[in-house]
Amino acid sequence: MAEGPRRRGLRPVAGSADEPEHASPSWEEVARDHGRFMYTVAYRLCGRHEEAEDLVQTALVRVERGLESYEPRNLRGWLSRITTNVFLDETRRKKRRPVQALPDDPERVLEGAPGADDALAAAALPEYIQDAIRTLPTDYRAALVLCDVVGMSYPEIADALDVPVGTVRSRIHRARAALRDLLQPHLVVEGER
Amino acid sequence: MSGAADISELFSAYLDDELDDVDRARVEEALAGSPDLRGELAEIDGTRRLLRSLPEVEPRRPIVRPDAAPQVQRRSRSRRLAVAVTAVAAVWLVILSVGVGIGSLPVVPDVDQLALQHAAAADGADMGFQAMTVDQMADDPAVLDDIGHGMVRESIFQSDDVVQVRYSDGVHAVSVFHQPGEVDWDDMPDMGTVKMMDDEPVWLSTMDDVDVLVAERGDLVITVVADGDMDQEMTMMASTMVPDVDMDESLWRRVVDAPANIFDRF
Numbered sequence: 001m002a003e004g005p006r007r008r009g010l011r012p013v014a015g016s017a018d019e020p021e022h023a024s025p026s027w028e029e030v031a032r033d034h035g036r037f038m039y040t041v042a043y044r045l046c047g048r049h050e051e052a053e054d055l056v057q058t059a060l061v062r063v064e065r066g067l068e069s070y071e072p073r074n075l076r077g078w079l080s081r082i083t084t085n086v087f088l089d090e091t092r093r094k095k096r097r098p099v100q101a102l103p104d105d106p107e108r109v110l111e112g113a114p115g116a117d118d119a120l121a122a123a124a125l126p127e128y129i130q131d132a133i134r135t136l137p138t139d140y141r142a143a144l145v146l147c148d149v150v151g152m153s154y155p156e157i158a159d160a161l162d163v164p165v166g167t168v169r170s171r172i173h174r175a176r177a178a179l180r181d182l183l184q185p186h187l188v189v190e191g192e193r
Numbered sequence: 194m195s196g197a198a199d200i201s202e203l204f205s206a207y208l209d210d211e212l213d214d215v216d217r218a219r220v221e222e223a224l225a226g227s228p229d230l231r232g233e234l235a236e237i238d239g240t241r242r243l244l245r246s247l248p249e250v251e252p253r254r255p256i257v258r259p260d261a262a263p264q265v266q267r268r269s270r271s272r273r274l275a276v277a278v279t280a281v282a283a284v285w286l287v288i289l290s291v292g293v294g295i296g297s298l299p300v301v302p303d304v305d306q307l308a309l310q311h312a313a314a315a316d317g318a319d320m321g322f323q324a325m326t327v328d329q330m331a332d333d334p335a336v337l338d339d340i341g342h343g344m345v346r347e348s349i350f351q352s353d354d355v356v357q358v359r360y361s362d363g364v365h366a367v368s369v370f371h372q373p374g375e376v377d378w379d380d381m382p383d384m385g386t387v388k389m390m391d392d393e394p395v396w397l398s399t400m401d402d403v404d405v406l407v408a409e410r411g412d413l414v415i416t417v418v419a420d421g422d423m424d425q426e427m428t429m430m431a432s433t434m435v436p437d438v439d440m441d442e443s444l445w446r447r448v449v450d451a452p453a454n455i456f457d458r459f
Contacts, residue, residue: 031256035252035256036249036250036251036252037249039250039251039252039256040249040250043250044247044250049253052250052252053252053253053254056252056256057256060256129243129244129247130247144244147209148241148244148245148247149244149245149247153211154206154209154211165211169203169205169206169211170202172205172206172209173202173203173204173205173206173237176205176237176240176241176244177237177240179240179243179244180236180237180239180240183240183243184236186243
């Protein structure tokens, strides 16, 4: 049986709840210290470098406007929320397809990937995982990235996306379930190794 | 909540420690009595671990201050914009060439299949379409030599009553499909959205690697499939027809002016 529930903070997210409080940073400090983090969030959301660059630039415009009124608390939470909302705004504008068909033959798509018994397989597979993430509906993707990339709690995600906590719960689970089906050959399942 | 499916819906929240005591107890009770559920939980947990193991992504370019960015960004967009404008304008060129008719049957173009055919045509794959010569299509006014911006006709294919003309500038490609009928707007797939362009409806969607636009004029349904790296600009182009787009004014002006420039050729 898989291990029981784990408390948040399993995967340290620099600048999240543990981030020390300090005065509002300058734009330069945000770009220097958190630009890579924002880029990661943007890239995990959209899956394209060019689009991620645009998302980060747009997000940084909003950051610059918002820094004047920003109250130091959870900077990375605030940045990821802005980045995610820029992504969702862009997506609504572009009316991206909400659900793209999963490959008929996941083995074909994932061909050549390292074996599932390699504990470090994930590090060698990010693009395959990213491709799978891109097949998710955008709303699911946003909830998933805020949870598993940013490390937000469900109430924080609900607040960021302006949806009920139950919706967040459902989206995260369905996103993971869909990815499980896609990435099945590469999963390291407790008790099977 | 009682069924296995309902219980498994709680697995992610269980792993994330986001359940209240009641639901948590239900999950654990169900897990204790079901090896299948335990296996499913382990799979979800494996997926969760995989996602959380993803590394940070390094930006390909330095992050610059927003007020310094537009010049670089605009130059990039400007180049792609020309192709995107061409993609959308292709619809209107075909429309202008064909003229107006009445009395057509409702049609829902198979956009998935047409998108596949767009890609297959580049590779010479057989998707049920047959290569045609210009002479064979001499009577079809929707088969154009070029659609502007360096996009020239590359090939022609036909399958039953659907004709594909593929245009390319050597880098990007646009396929313009046409078939008899009128668009059954109510039955178009949910994955796209219908907007108004110059008081006429068009259906827009971004798919895996392509953007798709469906319009109708006269007795033809026209489906444009464009390479996906144009998606943002193509959508922006379409969005100019509805006043809710927020973009750089000079870019907006060029987008709005582009169709007019093309129409002037006729």
